Amino acid sequence: MDKVLEVDRLSKVYGPGCPSCFELTGPEFNTNICPVCGSVVAAHDVSFDLYKGEILGIMGESGSGKSTAVKCLYFDQAPSSGRAVFFDESKQHDLFDLNAAQQRNLANHRFGMVYQNPHLGLNFDISAGGNIAERLLMYGVSNYADIRSRATGLLSRTEVLPERMDELPKNFSGGMQQRVQIAKALATNPPLLFLDEVTTGLDLSVQAAILDLILEIQQERDTAMIVVTHDLGVIRLLAGRTLVMKYGRVIESGLTDQILEDPQHAYTQRLVSSAL
Amino acid sequence: MSASYPFGFLDEYAKKEVRRSTLKAVALPGYQVPYSSREMPMGRGFGTGGLQLTLSLLGESETLKVIDQGSDDSVNAVNLRNFIEMTCEGINTTTNTDEADLIQSRHRIPEKPLREDQLIVLQVPYPDPLVLVEPSEDKRKILHGEADYSRLLVKLYEDIVKFDEITISHRYPTRINDYYVIDPSPIPRWDVPKLHQSRALILFGAGREKKIYAVPPYTKAEPLAFEDVPFRVEDFTDVSGKRRACNRCGCTTSFLDEFIDSKTGEKVYQCSDSDWCNGYLNSDETNNYASTKAMSQETENG
Numbered sequence: 001m002d003k004v005l006e007v008d009r010l011s012k013v014y015g016p017g018c019p020s021c022f023e024l025t026g027p028e029f030n031t032n033i034c035p036v037c038g039s040v041v042a043a044h045d046v047s048f049d050l051y052k053g054e055i056l057g058i059m060g061e062s063g064s065g066k067s068t069a070v071k072c073l074y075f076d077q078a079p080s081s082g083r084a085v086f087f088d089e090s091k092q093h094d095l096f097d098l099n100a101a102q103q104r105n106l107a108n109h110r111f112g113m114v115y116q117n118p119h120l121g122l123n124f125d126i127s128a129g130g131n132i133a134e135r136l137l138m139y140g141v142s143n144y145a146d147i148r149s150r151a152t153g154l155l156s157r158t159e160v161l162p163e164r165m166d167e168l169p170k171n172f173s174g175g176m177q178q179r180v181q182i183a184k185a186l187a188t189n190p191p192l193l194f195l196d197e198v199t200t201g202l203d204l205s206v207q208a209a210i211l212d213l214i215l216e217i218q219q220e221r222d223t224a225m226i227v228v229t230h231d232l233g234v235i236r237l238l239a240g241r242t243l244v245m246k247y248g249r250v251i252e253s254g255l256t257d258q259i260l261e262d263p264q265h266a267y268t269q270r271l272v273s274s275a276l
Numbered sequence: 277m278s279a280s281y282p283f284g285f286l287d288e289y290a291k292k293e294v295r296r297s298t299l300k301a302v303a304l305p306g307y308q309v310p311y312s313s314r315e316m317p318m319g320r321g322f323g324t325g326g327l328q329l330t331l332s333l334l335g336e337s338e339t340l341k342v343i344d345q346g347s348d349d350s351v352n353a354v355n356l357r358n359f360i361e362m363t364c365e366g367i368n369t370t371t372n373t374d375e376a377d378l379i380q381s382r383h384r385i386p387e388k389p390l391r392e393d394q395l396i397v398l399q400v401p402y403p404d405p406l407v408l409v410e411p412s413e414d415k416r417k418i419l420h421g422e423a424d425y426s427r428l429l430v431k432l433y434e435d436i437v438k439f440d441e442i443t444i445s446h447r448y449p450t451r452i453n454d455y456y457v458i459d460p461s462p463i464p465r466w467d468v469p470k471l472h473q474s475r476a477l478i479l480f481g482a483g484r485e486k487k488i489y490a491v492p493p494y495t496k497a498e499p500l501a502f503e504d505v506p507f508r509v510e511d512f513t514d515v516s517g518k519r520r521a522c523n524r525c526g527c528t529t530s531f532l533d534e535f536i537d538s539k540t541g542e543k544v545y546q547c548s549d550s551d552w553c554n555g556y557l558n559s560d561e562t563n564n565y566a567s568t569k570a571m572s573q574e575t576e577n578g
Binding site: 100101104105126127129130133134135137138142143144145146147166 | 418421422424426427429430433434436437438502503504505
């Protein structure tokens with residue numbers, strides 16, 4: 001199988017940091033705040049591989065560092081240490097060694113990001129079609145008719161009525177906004193997609209439809225995805241493999257079925273048994 | 277009065293700084309070079325950027341032309357010309373485009389093609405074309421640095437979606453030398469093609485925003501557009517499909533201003549460039565036009 005992403009000991013510390021930061025935080029200490037210097041260890045020692053067409057779930061409670069890990073990979077934040085290699089066709093990119101321009105270029109062309117809050121992923125001052133056009137224009141498409149037809153195609157693929165593509169996203173329901181966001185993320189047909197709590201806050205039927213859509217896209221385009229969620233249902237439905245995080249550390253990782261059927265760590269056991 | 281000021285009003289260090297920034301601007305076509313815009317004895321926004329460029333570049337015995345919206349006689353042009361005459365002893369002023377060494381202009385580039393030995397300074401209110409789409413200057417600098425103008429193109433896209441065409445009438449974003457996009461000051465679209473491969477050096481000075489930028493001679497200047505929705509200039513054809521002519525000189529190739537005749541209430545069109553209009557009026561072609569017009573009026577009256 002083709003590897004898409006290799007993450008090696010990724011760490012992110014907010015604050016000055018000290019030698020005992022990593023020794024005195026984590027699930028054993030029930031905290032991610034260093035008692036010596038007060039720094040917050042948002043994520044530490046996160047390592048995983050991701051393969052083509054695979055969906056990796058990152059699960060954990062709020063503040064467990066799951067979003068931080070993804071934000072570092074999408075260059076929204078700079079990690080404190082660690083390495084990540086992105087395998088793009090024949091090329092390899094050492095993500096954190098790239099300069100800011102190269103990082104933005106990669107994020108714009110080869111990655112896609114869908115945020116929990118559509119305000120982060122969409123520009124609410126321009127139409128839904130314009131949002132998709134922006135990404136295509138960044139990609140270098142300079143033909144208006146081409147942009148129109150590709151935006152229409154993407155929106156109908158994500159089940160947004162193409163007749164509404166010239167409306168502002170604020171006129172849309174939450175689910176529709178999320179679909180537009182997914183369409184925008186898919187515009188450049190990226191090999192890697194990050195989904196940060198995409199279904200949180202949507203009602204159940206809409207959630208199911210969005211999850212279906214994500215699965216279909218994965219089947220169709222063989223896109224590798226990292227799904228961040230605190231929802232066990234989402235993990236069960238989407239992810240082939242899962243990492244469970246707590247207080248910034250990965251406490252358990254493996255096949256999703258295995259983790260949900262036979263959790264090893266006490267925290268995961270509690271999480272699974274408490275799920276309705 | 278003039279004895280109390282150095283030549284060109286600004287002190288030599290100030291002029292030198294402007295010239296240094298100008299050189300940098302020429303070396304980096306389209307890049308907005310910051311400079312320490314001095315306090316001038318007029319409000320910022322009244323052409324202080326262009327004025328500082330003119331004062332720094334004008335030499336004794338050189339000839340200056342000042343235009344405001346195509347006219348040498350409107351308030352802004354007259355006052356700036358008076359000020360420069362007062363503070364630069366020994367310079368000549370003219371209204372004739374041909375005679376000028378340096379032309380300071382607001383909102384127009386003369387109709388007559390400029391020569392290599394001429395220089396045009398444009399007054400700029402808003403130097404950054406990205407200001408419409410990105411409020412933070414820090415982020416705009418990054419966008420310029422990476423030549424990422426996708427958001428401006430999105431604006432054009434939205435225009436076409438809403439109005440079926442690009443509706444920017446002036447300050448049309450233009451890409452210089454395949455990299456930086458500039459705000460070419462509030463010149464009409466009509467003047468934008470004149471930036472392309474211009475023989476004369478074109479300088480832009482923004483006094484309030486403290487920026488200088490340039491389109492050097494023989495440099496590519498390409499208005500932003502889509503492959504299938506090209507840039508176009510103003511269209512002066514009337515309902516019958518005929519190109520409107522200047523009411524005064526009869527020219528059918530110039531940029532026209534629209535007036536309402538105060539007596540008849542009719543729309544009247546006239547050359548915006550007054551020097552061009554005068555020149556055309558005195559040329560052979562127009563003498564014919566004037567005589568036919570006079571004749572037709574006679575027949576109407578008769």
